[in-house]
Amino acid sequence: MTAHSIERNLAYTPQVAAATRELYAKVSNVVPEIEWPAFAPLIAEINRLKKERGAVILAHNYQTPEIFHCVADFVGDSLQLAREAAKTDAKIIVQAGVHFMAETSKILSPEKTVLIPDLEAGCSLAASITGADVRLLKQKYPNLPVVTYVNTSAEVKAESDITCTSSNAVAVVESIAKERGVDTVIFIPDKFLAQNVANQTKIKIIAWHGRCEVHERFTADDIRRFKADHPGAIVLAHPECPAEVVAECDFAGSTSAMTDYVVKNRPARVVMLTECSMADNIQAQVRDVEFLRPCNLCPHMKRITLDKILRSLQTMQFEVKVDPAVATRAKAAVERMLAVGKPKPAVH
Numbered sequence: 495m496t497a498h499s500i501e502r503n504l505a506y507t508p509q510v511a512a513a514t515r516e517l518y519a520k521v522s523n524v525v526p527e528i529e530w531p532a533f534a535p536l537i538a539e540i541n542r543l544k545k546e547r548g549a550v551i552l553a554h555n556y557q558t559p560e561i562f563h564c565v566a567d568f569v570g571d572s573l574q575l576a577r578e579a580a581k582t583d584a585k586i587i588v589q590a591g592v593h594f595m596a597e598t599s600k601i602l603s604p605e606k607t608v609l610i611p612d613l614e615a616g617c618s619l620a621a622s623i624t625g626a627d628v629r630l631l632k633q634k635y636p637n638l639p640v641v642t643y644v645n646t647s648a649e650v651k652a653e654s655d656i657t658c659t660s661s662n663a664v665a666v667v668e669s670i671a672k673e674r675g676v677d678t679v680i681f682i683p684d685k686f687l688a689q690n691v692a693n694q695t696k697i698k699i700i701a702w703h704g705r706c707e708v709h710e711r712f713t714a715d716d717i718r719r720f721k722a723d724h725p726g727a728i729v730l731a732h733p734e735c736p737a738e739v740v741a742e743c744d745f746a747g748s749t750s751a752m753t754d755y756v757v758k759n760r761p762a763r764v765v766m767l768t769e770c771s772m773a774d775n776i777q778a779q780v781r782d783v784e785f786l787r788p789c790n791l792c793p794h795m796k797r798i799t800l801d802k803i804l805r806s807l808q809t810m811q812f813e814v815k816v817d818p819a820v821a822t823r824a825k826a827a828v829e830r831m832l833a834v835g836k837p838k839p840a841v842h
Contacts, residue, residue, distance in 0.1 A: 504535035517564045524774040533560045536800040540565045543807045549586035555749040556769040556795040571750040572644045573659040594620045596814040597648045601825045608814045611802035619645040622704030623683040628653035639670045640680045648816045651824035657831040661748035663691045671697045689737040708790045709734035717742040728761040732768040
């Protein structure tokens with residue numbers, strides 16, 4: 495089914511307007527009113543169909559507001575979504591995120607059907623390393639544990655001792671180092687996250703060279719100029735940014751940590767050095783904060799749209815599968831991560 499056929503089959507009727515009125519109220523300050531008639535019919539049909547199919551939608555913090563606030567059942571960072579995938583009773587999981595997230599859901603829930611609305615929704619970090627690369631690293635550094643950022647393929651996770659996210663990376667590194675009785679770990683694949691973790695722990699880090707194409711583009715000079723032009727603005731950075739960028743910021747943390755910071759502290763003006771939709775999603779909840787936006791778009795996250803989510807539910811495409819032998823080994827690494835602290839997922 496094409497996007498055009500979906501549009502012809504759905505219309506912005508008075509009934510749809512009434513059914514989605516409360517949802518639009520959530521996003522009215524970040525979604526222009528003129529755009530809502532294009533979104534509302536898709537939202538109404540997605541919400542109807544997911545109930546009919548016994549499906550849930552997991553949406554990453556980088557999804558656009560009409561997805562994040564209007565069709566998602568669970569939202570959050572990679573760690574929060576991994577936890578939800580592990581415990582949901584739903585038979586079908588639609589991953590409004592990128593491919594490695596869908597793989598993680600399938601690894602944790604092999605009996606469930608996991609769908610991703612676009613197979614091309616990838617990740618520059620996941621593409622930067624293979625299972626063969628990890629095996630070579632282990633040969634070069636025998637007896638050192640491998641800590642793997644979740645932004646990786648199932649094959650890479652299967653070669654790892656434990657996974658982590660940006661929100662628990664330090665805790666995971668220190669936990670596995672203590673367990674193995676070592677003072678050094680291999681940390682893959684994000685070069686900058688590894689540097690930022692190393693700055694927060696005494697554990698030595700052997701890093702890979704992967705980088706996030708969204709966060710690597712921020713520079714320390716950019717931040718200094720921005721602060722000079724906007725005195726008093728609070729600058730928050732994701733730890734996938736270069737270490738010199740993080741050093742110039744007022745706070746660094748995962749997408750969930752940045753959200754919590756803004757909600758709790760209510761800075762008058764804030765800059766978030768991460769994917770652009772983050773600011774929109776928080777702005778929808780915190781309307782008294784002004785967001786200044788020197789952000790970057792993730793082309794992979796933006797492949798996920800309402801049209802594609804609806805087609806995925808209608809046709810049950812595209813199903814994500816993981817080789818059982820790979821999944822078993824990868825699951826051990828993910829479950830070891832999930833045991834390191836258990837924050838509650840955000841629920842809509």
